[in-house]
Amino acid sequence: MTASSAAQPDQDPFILKVENLTKRYGATVALSDVSLSIRRGTIHGLLGENGAGKSTLVGLISGQRVPTEGAIFLDGAPIANVDVKAMEKAGVFLVTQEPMIIDHATAAENLMLGIWPSKNGFVNWRKLRDDAARMLEGTHIDPQALAGRLDAVARRKLNILRAMFGGGKVIILDEPTAALTVEDRAQLFAFMRQLKAQGVTFIFISHYNDEILEICDACSVLRDGVLAGGTEDVGSLTSEQLSELVLGRGLALFQRERRTFADEAPVVRVRNVENGHLAIPEFDLHAGEIVGFTGLPGAGAKELARALFGLVPSQGSIALEGQATRPLPADPRAAFDMGIAFLSDDRRRDGNIASMSIGENISLSSLAAVATSGFLKPEAEKALSQRYFQAMGIKAPSPATVVDKLSGGNQQKVCLGRVLATNPRLLILDEPTRGIDVGVKQDVLRIIDGLSKSGVSVIIVSTDTDEIVRAVDRVCIFENGAIRVQLSGEAITSERLRQGAEANA
Amino acid sequence: MSQVTTAAATKPSTAQPKREGGRYVLGWVLHNVVWIWLIALVIFFGLFNQFFFTTFNLQNIMVQATVLGMIGLAVALPLLVAEIDLSLPANLGFSSAIGALAYSDLGLPWFIAMLVGVAVATAIGFFNGLCITKLRMVSLIQTLSMMIILQGALLALTQGRTLTNLPDGYVWIGQAAIGGWPIMPVIFVVALILVAVILRRTVLGRSIYAVGGNPVASNSAGIRVDRIKIITYTIAGFLAGVGGFLLGSWQMAITSNQGSSYLLYAIAAPIIGGVSVFGGRGNVVGVLGGVMLLTVIQVGLAIVSVPSFYVGMIGGVMIFIAVAIDAIRVRYFA
Ligand SMILES: Nc1ncnc2c1ncn2[C@@H]1O[C@H](COP(=O)(O)OP(=O)(O)OP(=O)(O)O)[C@@H](O)[C@H]1O
Ligand SMILES: [Mg+2]
Numbered sequence: 001m002t003a004s005s006a007a008q009p010d011q012d013p014f015i016l017k018v019e020n021l022t023k024r025y026g027a028t029v030a031l032s033d034v035s036l037s038i039r040r041g042t043i044h045g046l047l048g049e050n051g052a053g054k055s056t057l058v059g060l061i062s063g064q065r066v067p068t069e070g071a072i073f074l075d076g077a078p079i080a081n082v083d084v085k086a087m088e089k090a091g092v093f094l095v096t097q098e099p100m101i102i103d104h105a106t107a108a109e110n111l112m113l114g115i116w117p118s119k120n121g122f123v124n125w126r127k128l129r130d131d132a133a134r135m136l137e138g139t140h141i142d143p144q145a146l147a148g149r150l151d152a153v154a155r156r157k158l159n160i161l162r163a164m165f166g167g168g169k170v171i172i173l174d175e176p177t178a179a180l181t182v183e184d185r186a187q188l189f190a191f192m193r194q195l196k197a198q199g200v201t202f203i204f205i206s207h208y209n210d211e212i213l214e215i216c217d218a219c220s221v222l223r224d225g226v227l228a229g230g231t232e233d234v235g236s237l238t239s240e241q242l243s244e245l246v247l248g249r250g251l252a253l254f255q256r257e258r259r260t261f262a263d264e265a266p267v268v269r270v271r272n273v274e275n276g277h278l279a280i281p282e283f284d285l286h287a288g289e290i291v292g293f294t295g296l297p298g299a300g301a302k303e304l305a306r307a308l309f310g311l312v313p314s315q316g317s318i319a320l321e322g323q324a325t326r327p328l329p330a331d332p333r334a335a336f337d338m339g340i341a342f343l344s345d346d347r348r349r350d351g352n353i354a355s356m357s358i359g360e361n362i363s364l365s366s367l368a369a370v371a372t373s374g375f376l377k378p379e380a381e382k383a384l385s386q387r388y389f390q391a392m393g394i395k396a397p398s399p400a401t402v403v404d405k406l407s408g409g410n411q412q413k414v415c416l417g418r419v420l421a422t423n424p425r426l427l428i429l430d431e432p433t434r435g436i437d438v439g440v441k442q443d444v445l446r447i448i449d450g451l452s453k454s455g456v457s458v459i460i461v462s463t464d465t466d467e468i469v470r471a472v473d474r475v476c477i478f479e480n481g482a483i484r485v486q487l488s489g490e491a492i493t494s495e496r497l498r499q500g501a502e503a504n505a
Numbered sequence: 506m507s508q509v510t511t512a513a514a515t516k517p518s519t520a521q522p523k524r525e526g527g528r529y530v531l532g533w534v535l536h537n538v539v540w541i542w543l544i545a546l547v548i549f550f551g552l553f554n555q556f557f558f559t560t561f562n563l564q565n566i567m568v569q570a571t572v573l574g575m576i577g578l579a580v581a582l583p584l585l586v587a588e589i590d591l592s593l594p595a596n597l598g599f600s601s602a603i604g605a606l607a608y609s610d611l612g613l614p615w616f617i618a619m620l621v622g623v624a625v626a627t628a629i630g631f632f633n634g635l636c637i638t639k640l641r642m643v644s645l646i647q648t649l650s651m652m653i654i655l656q657g658a659l660l661a662l663t664q665g666r667t668l669t670n671l672p673d674g675y676v677w678i679g680q681a682a683i684g685g686w687p688i689m690p691v692i693f694v695v696a697l698i699l700v701a702v703i704l705r706r707t708v709l710g711r712s713i714y715a716v717g718g719n720p721v722a723s724n725s726a727g728i729r730v731d732r733i734k735i736i737t738y739t740i741a742g743f744l745a746g747v748g749g750f751l752l753g754s755w756q757m758a759i760t761s762n763q764g765s766s767y768l769l770y771a772i773a774a775p776i777i778g779g780v781s782v783f784g785g786r787g788n789v790v791g792v793l794g795g796v797m798l799l800t801v802i803q804v805g806l807a808i809v810s811v812p813s814f815y816v817g818m819i820g821g822v823m824i825f826i827a828v829a830i831d832a833i834r835v836r837y838f839a
Contacts, residue, residue: 311725336727350725353718355785364715364726367708374707418726 012076015040015201016061016170021070023056025405028397030056032225033070038170038218043192043202045212045219045234047246049437050409051395052222054205055097058172061203062094063087074170085114093163097174097205097408097435098348099155103148108132110147110158115166135161138187140298152346153180153297164191171195172203175408177211178434181296181463182498189215207409207437209239210466221245247439254442256449258473258489261286268426268457270308273316273328277303278481280316285426285457287321290448292468293461294497295478302345303481305428305461309342310335320425336365341424343415345431345461351415352403359385359399362417369423388417391447393440408435416444420451427451430461445471465497535834539778539794542827543801550805557808564687568755570800571693575748576767577774577796578700578789579741584775585704586737587717587784588644590633592651593745594771598764599655600626601749605668605759608675615672623746629655630742634735652768660761668759679754689751696744701789703740713737717784770799777827798827 016038023031031053038044046054059065061072063082072079074090084094101110108129117127132143139161141154150158156176163171177185192202192215206212212219213234219242220230229245231237243251266284273280278300285291293301307314310329319325320339329335335342344350352361362385363370370381382399389399392413396406403414412435419427432448433441448471452458462468468475475492477485477500487496534541551557576594583590604622607613613621633651637644681688704710712733715723720730753759778795780787802823806816 331729332725333727333729342725344725350719350721353715353722353726353785355718356714360711360714364711364723364728367711371708374709376706376708376711422727 011040013039015075017073018057018061019071019073021057021060021072022068023053023060023065024068028405029225031060031067031222034222034225034227036220036227038201038203040201041196041199042217043196043204043215045216046203046205046222047207047212047219047242048222048228049246049439050413050435051224051407053225054222055174055407056225057222058094058174058203058205061087062092062172064094064096088114088166088168091167091169092172093166093168093170094172095159095163095174095176099152099159099346101147101150101155101158103146105147106143107136107141107145107147107150107154107158108143111135111143111162111165113162115162131165135165151297151302152349153184155346156180157184160188164195168200170201170203172205174205175207175435176204177206177208178431182465182500183296185211207435207441208464209242209438212242213237213239223248243438246437251438252442253470254445254449255470256290256445256472258492259289260473260489261289267321269319269325271317271319271325273304273307273314275303275307275312275314278307278314280304280482283476283483285459287455287457288452289474290452290458290460290472292472292475292492293459293478294463294465294468294475294500295484296500300478300481300483301461301476302430304478305342305430305459308335308426308459309340309428311342336422336424339423339425340428341365341419341422341426342428343419343430343432345434347411347415347434352411352418354404354411355402357400357402358389358394358396358406358414361403361414362388362399362421365418365422384421388421391420392417393443409437409440412436413440413444420447424456426457426459428459428461431463432460433462433464433467441467465494468492468497469494532834535830538830538834539791539798539827542830543794543798546798546801546805546823550801550809553809557805560685562804562808564685566797566800566804567690568687569804570796571690572748572752572755573767573770573774573800574693574793574796575696575744575751576764576771577778577792578696579744579748580771581775581778581780581787581789581792582700582713582737582741582744583644583734584780584782585713585717585784585787586734587720588637588734588738589772589782590630590644590648590738590741591768591772592629592633592648592655593741594764594767595652595655595659596626596629596742596764597745597749597752597767598759598762599659599662599749600629600746601753601763602659602662602668602759604750605671605675605753606662608672609668609670615674619675619750622750623743626746626749627739627743630745631735631739633742634738637738638731638734656762656765659763663759663761665761667761669757671753671757671759675750676754676757679751679757689755692747692751696747697789697793700740700744704789709733709736714785717781717786719785770803773824774799777824777831779831799824 014037018034018036021031021034034057048054060067063084063086074092111132112128117124117131129143136143139157141150141157147155147158160173160176176188180188196202204216216234218232219234221228264286267287268285270283293305295301303312306312307328308318310331314328316328317325318328323338329338329340363381366384370377370384385399394413395410403411416432433444436444448458460471469492474486474488475497476483556562576597579593580590600622603625604619607621608615608618633648636642636647678689704713712728715726715728716730716733724730749764752764774795775787775792776782777798778791780791802820806820811819
């Protein structure tokens with residue numbers, strides 16, 4: 001976007017180079033001797049399993065962290081001792097994996113954070129508002145809304161838009177598409193192509209093969225902190241080859257054997273759920289059934305999931321088998337006591353206690369089960385934590401590791417472990433595999449499948465059509481706070497799901 | 506971390522372990538800075554004045570640390586849930602006056618009167634908890650106003666006089682000694698152990714850390730956040746009440762501004778000891794370290810006969826250094 005970046009013939013074809021980059025945290029080697037060059041005006045994919053070092057690498061490039069060893073060159077000039085602010089000034093913008101949002105500021109202020117239009121040290125509020133309104137066009141986000149009240153997807157978009165409009169020459173997106181809808185993705189990709197045509201370079205991190213294949217020109221793969229491979233020509237690869245490159249082995253994709261429950265009595269009966277955003281007269285679930293909820297943001301999928309768990313005050317009743325019909329739970333504790341467990345789509349905000357250890361997080365919702373009259377039983381707690389630490393395949397030295405130090409995907413596994421450890425009868429998962437790598441994703445889907453076989457009823461809220469197709473027996477597509485379409489059996493296909501609620505079944 | 510077979514061998518570097526080792530030692534030193542600083546000051550004061558190591562003085566330090574310890578422990582609890590209670594020192598003074606007056610004016614037996622005082626302190630803690638959870642009052646301001654109310658109430662209650670009409674039973678614990686060693690610190694040790702057990706071994710303690718670490722996530726994890734905060738404030742009030750009794754018993758008097766002088770030290774002690782003002786981090790051992798450090802500074806400066814005009818300033822600088830070193834540790838070694 002800056003005039004100076006118009007390609008000059010004798011320019012170095014590589015805008016960004018890292019040489020022998022190493023990052024250690026105490027005994028942990030997060031990144032080891034990585035050398036990499038990124039071609040000007042391309043979209044460079046960065047792939048790897050959870051904990052491979054992707055976020056660490058882009059954190060070093062963007063000035064968020066300081067390398068232990070090695071050098072980074074931007075436009076041929078070495079960069080050292082810089083911070084995020086300096087790098088943004090130099091034209092490198094990073095959208096971090098976890099939303100970076102100031103809750104008590106408005107959406108507009110969050111968009112303009114640090115790039116405020118100002119004159120003589122005073123913020124030009126009118127210009128700020130106008131610019132923000134322009135940036136938010138077509139996103140349905142109110143510029144004056146408090147950011148803390150926005151949902152996870154909207155908060156994510158604020159970060160992405162801030163970077164895209166920041167006028168940078170290198171824009172780094174760390175898993176930007178996790179939990180975005182199909183349209184959002186399309187919009188983002190169109191925008192990326194448009195900026196690329198203007199000479200902007202992108203580093204794009206994603207666990208979705210189809211995205212890498214669609215948008216990237218080149219890609220690099222990290223494995224356990226080491227550069228394990230890459231290609232200058234992504235177009236020549238298939239999705240299977242990409243998975244193999246990432247995992248170092250072939251990948252068996254999971255596919256659930258779909259069941260129908262036509263002649264069984266439901267074990268979960270939800271009636272007349274109503275709040276400001278929802279009107280669901282009736283919703284039933286069978287023992288061992290897995291139902292997918294999808295829909296555009298605000299259409300009701302997430303809202304119903306949260307209402308069932310007591311996170312949004314709502315009218316309505318729920319009857320679980322063997323229990324009397326009751327009002328919807330008033331708070332999460334009441335929900336857990338009824339046998340309902342919920343995984344939030346925003347692990348940072350209401351998933352993990354980042355300052356506590358993996359083990360303490362896993363047992364947090366099941367403390368009563370590992371205590372007698374209020375006193376914790378250390379062995380029982382340890383056994384529980386250890387069990388889910390292993391089941392979820394969390395990559396860390398031990399369950400005593402503090403969650404803050406884990407990679408994004410591994411933090412997600414901790415959340416999931418805590419929820420599963422409660423032994424629920426009704427399991428509600430909002431974007432369960434958000435940020436989880438292709439390999440582990442299949443494991444998670446297998447675990448959920450196994451739970452359903454032991455009689456647990458599952459609701460999966462997801463914008464990932466592929467995941468829904470692979471994991472569920474039935475799909476509910478939401479629109480305007482109601483279930484508009486239900487699909488089951490053969491009718492569940494990626495193509496059909498992408499059409500959304502409009503095309504009536 | 507598992508090593509991958511396809512990974513290229515990383516450059517062997519011989520200089521590395523040494524540097525890492527040095528860094529490790531530095532990290533350890535900074536991590537235990539409160540205790541190292543404490544030992545250094547003890548040696549320093551001891552060398553300066555032989556009197557510092559006399560039994561009498563060590564006993565004095567223990568007794569002084571007891572009251573500060575009780576109140577510092579109380580202050581630490583709301584900090585752990587990412588709130589604060591500034592009214593605890595005032596609560597300590599006010600509740601002990603209530604206890605004393607319940608004896609002298611209502612004629613209750615001293616033990617019952619003392620319990621009334623502790624109960625009042627506990628109730629005030631409970632009330633503070635209600636205000637900041639159910640009414641969503643900001644704890645800093647709510648407890649600041651409560652502090653002013655309680656200080657005023659103490660003044661009104663005593664009419665500016667010092668209550669000295671304390672029964673023998675009441676003052677016994679403050680004076681009692683076995684073989685010359687005061688037994689009052691035993692109460693502090695018991696309180697330390699109790700709070701440590703609560704924090705480390707109970708569902709309540711785990712919930713306290715969780716709520717302080719991330720209240721929104723705690724709620725979603727099935728913890729009743731408001732309830733935990735109220736319980737925390739209530740326990741803090743109780744500890745302040747016991748501290749009030751101990752202070753009255755030890756001084757054999759309750760002044761019209763009893764407890765108020767503890768405010769800054771009571772807040773400084775847990776923070777120096779590593780209790781985070783942002784909640785969720787800190788432990789009882791740290792609080793003990795902070796309390797001992799502050800007490801040694803106070804007593805030591807008095808002993809080495811620093812002119813009294815300088816005591817406040819030098820004490821402040823010593824606290825500043827401790828906090829600054831801790832900040833450096835968090836910045837570079839966390
Ligand atoms: N502050 C820290 N202290 C200690 N170890 C850390 C810290 N931050 C990251 N690590 C470790 O560094 C490694 C790489 O983490 P990183 O976040 O870069 O992974 P990632 O490739 O982004 O994974 P994901 O796909 O899960 O986001 C992990 O093993 C992680 O545990
Ligand atoms: Mg990451």
